[in-house]
Amino acid sequence: MHRFLRITVLLTGLFAAFSIYAAESQQSVPMTEDSLGPLVEQPIEFPHNRHAGDADKGGMQINCMYCHTYARRSAVAGIPPLQKCIGCHQSIESVRETPRIKKLFEYWEAKKAVPWKKVHDLPDFVRFNHERHIKRFIEQQNRPFQEVCGYCHGNVKEMTVARRSKGLTMGWCASCHQKDHTVVAEGGTPIGTQAYWYTFYKPEVEDASAGVLKAKGPNDCWRCHK
Amino acid sequence: MSISNLLENWSKFRHTHPVDDKPHDPYKWAMSIDLDACSGCNACSVACYAENNLPVVGKEKYAHGQVMHWMRIEHYWDEDVGEEGGREFPDQGAQFLPMMCQQCEAAPCETVCPVGATNHTEDGLNSQIYNRCIGSRYCSANCPYKVRYFNWFNYPTTDNVWPAEMVQQLNPDVTVRGKGVMEKCTFCVQRLRAAEVTAKSEGRLVHDGEVQTACQQACPTSAISFGNLVDQESRVHRQWRAQQVELDKDKQAKDDHEEPSELRGYRILENMRPYPSVMYLERVRESAI
Numbered sequence: 001m002h003r004f005l006r007i008t009v010l011l012t013g014l015f016a017a018f019s020i021y022a023a024e025s026q027q028s029v030p031m032t033e034d035s036l037g038p039l040v041e042q043p044i045e046f047p048h049n050r051h052a053g054d055a056d057k058g059g060m061q062i063n064c065m066y067c068h069t070y071a072r073r074s075a076v077a078g079i080p081p082l083q084k085c086i087g088c089h090q091s092i093e094s095v096r097e098t099p100r101i102k103k104l105f106e107y108w109e110a111k112k113a114v115p116w117k118k119v120h121d122l123p124d125f126v127r128f129n130h131e132r133h134i135k136r137f138i139e140q141q142n143r144p145f146q147e148v149c150g151y152c153h154g155n156v157k158e159m160t161v162a163r164r165s166k167g168l169t170m171g172w173c174a175s176c177h178q179k180d181h182t183v184v185a186e187g188g189t190p191i192g193t194q195a196y197w198y199t200f201y202k203p204e205v206e207d208a209s210a211g212v213l214k215a216k217g218p219n220d221c222w223r224c225h226k
Numbered sequence: 227m228s229i230s231n232l233l234e235n236w237s238k239f240r241h242t243h244p245v246d247d248k249p250h251d252p253y254k255w256a257m258s259i260d261l262d263a264c265s266g267c268n269a270c271s272v273a274c275y276a277e278n279n280l281p282v283v284g285k286e287k288y289a290h291g292q293v294m295h296w297m298r299i300e301h302y303w304d305e306d307v308g309e310e311g312g313r314e315f316p317d318q319g320a321q322f323l324p325m326m327c328q329q330c331e332a333a334p335c336e337t338v339c340p341v342g343a344t345n346h347t348e349d350g351l352n353s354q355i356y357n358r359c360i361g362s363r364y365c366s367a368n369c370p371y372k373v374r375y376f377n378w379f380n381y382p383t384t385d386n387v388w389p390a391e392m393v394q395q396l397n398p399d400v401t402v403r404g405k406g407v408m409e410k411c412t413f414c415v416q417r418l419r420a421a422e423v424t425a426k427s428e429g430r431l432v433h434d435g436e437v438q439t440a441c442q443q444a445c446p447t448s449a450i451s452f453g454n455l456v457d458q459e460s461r462v463h464r465q466w467r468a469q470q471v472e473l474d475k476d477k478q479a480k481d482d483h484e485e486p487s488e489l490r491g492y493r494i495l496e497n498m499r500p501y502p503s504v505m506y507l508e509r510v511r512e513s514a515i
Binding site for chain 1: 228345347348351353355356357358399400401402415416419423426427429
C-alpha cells in the first residue's frame, strides 16, 4: 500500500514538474529549413529583394504599397495587376531580354493575368484588416513601412519569392495585441478613434511624444473571428 | 486575456449587473421591430439566407427540425386552431413575429458553453466563434428564445444545398460553417465591423443609418430599425426612449401602473432577466390577413 502511494506521489510530482516546464518553455512553430515557411511555387520567380531591397544590396527601395496598393485602404493588400508590372518594365530596356521579364511579357501579350499563388493565407474564419494596421503603425506612429509590414510578413526585402516566416497563429497575433503600444510616437498623428479620444484627453505635447499614452489591440473574439 | 491579468484586475472584469454597472461606450447595437408594420412576407428571412451563407436544408430535414433560419417568422392565430372548437386550418387571423437571436446582455447561452465559444463583445453583441465550438449544444438547450441552430450535417458537401453555380453567391465575409457547429443570428456582424473600420479610419463614430442589417435592408415595410443605442440621436434610441423601454431593467417602470400602458414597446421574456437587445412594438391593427 505504501509503495503504491509512493509511486503515485512520485508520478504526480513528475507530471507537475513537466507541466510547469512545458507551460514555461516557448512553443515553437514548426518551420522548414532556415525558419522560413513552406516554399510556394510561383509562375514567375518574383525577386522582392531586387525591387524592395536596400540600395547598397542592389535593391530599388520601392515602397511595399507602390505595388500592394490596397493595403492602406482596404482589408486586403492585393496583388498588383499585370498592368502595373508592365507600366515600369516596358521602359526598362536593360532587363527586357531576361527570362523572367520575357515570361512576364508573354502573359501581357496573351492578355492573361499572372496566376500568383497566395503565401500568407489565413483560415476562412479569420478577418484581418490591413488598413487598420497600416493606419495604426505607419500613419499614427510614423514607423518605417518596411518594419511595419515586416511584423507579419518577415523581411521580404531580402527574399526573392515571398515566404511565410511568421507563425500567423492566434497566439502569435494575441502576443502583439496584448502589448501596450504608444498611441502617438514622435512625429506621428493621432487618427481614427484615437483622434476622437485625443480631443478629450489631450495629453501634454511632451508626454505624447514620449509615448505616455498607450493602448492595446482589440481583445474581443468577434473583432478577428467571423 | 491571461490568467495573471484576470487575477490582478479582477474588480475591473467583475460585473455586478450585466448592463448597469458598466455602460456601453461608444457602441451598443440594438434593434426594434414594429409588429404593426410586419406583414409576414419572409423577405427578412430570405435576405438572411443570402447574406449569411445559410444552407437550404430541404423538406425532409425541415420536418426533422433541422432548419437553419436565423431569422424566422413565427405565426400566431386569432382563432382557435386544433381539435377544441377551432378549425383545423384557419384561413385568416394570422399574426407574425420575426424572431432571431435577441443578443441578450446577460445571455443564458454564454454561461453554459463548456469551451467559451460564445462570449459577450464590448459593443453588446453575443458572439459565436465557430472554430472554437465543439458542438455540445448546451447553449441551444439554455436559450429561452430557441434561436440557435446546429449543423447536423456538413452542408457544403450535402447535395442541393449550394448547387455548383450557387457557390459564387456565398458571402466571403461570412464563414461557411461545417458539421458539428452551433450558429445563430449575428446582427450581421460583418457589416458592423466594416462600418466600424471605415469610421475608425476617418476618426469618427458610425453614423445612424450607415450600417443596416440584411433583414432591415430587405424589409418592404421598414418594420425593422437597427442602430447604436448609445447614440442619443439614433432612430433606435429614439424609439426605445419613446416607448420607455430601458435596456438595464427586467421590469419597465411603465408596467408598474395599474392601468395598462398605452405604449406598445416590449421585450420578449424580459422578466427572465436576459436583458435582450431587441424591442418589439405591439400590434394595434386587427389582423386582416
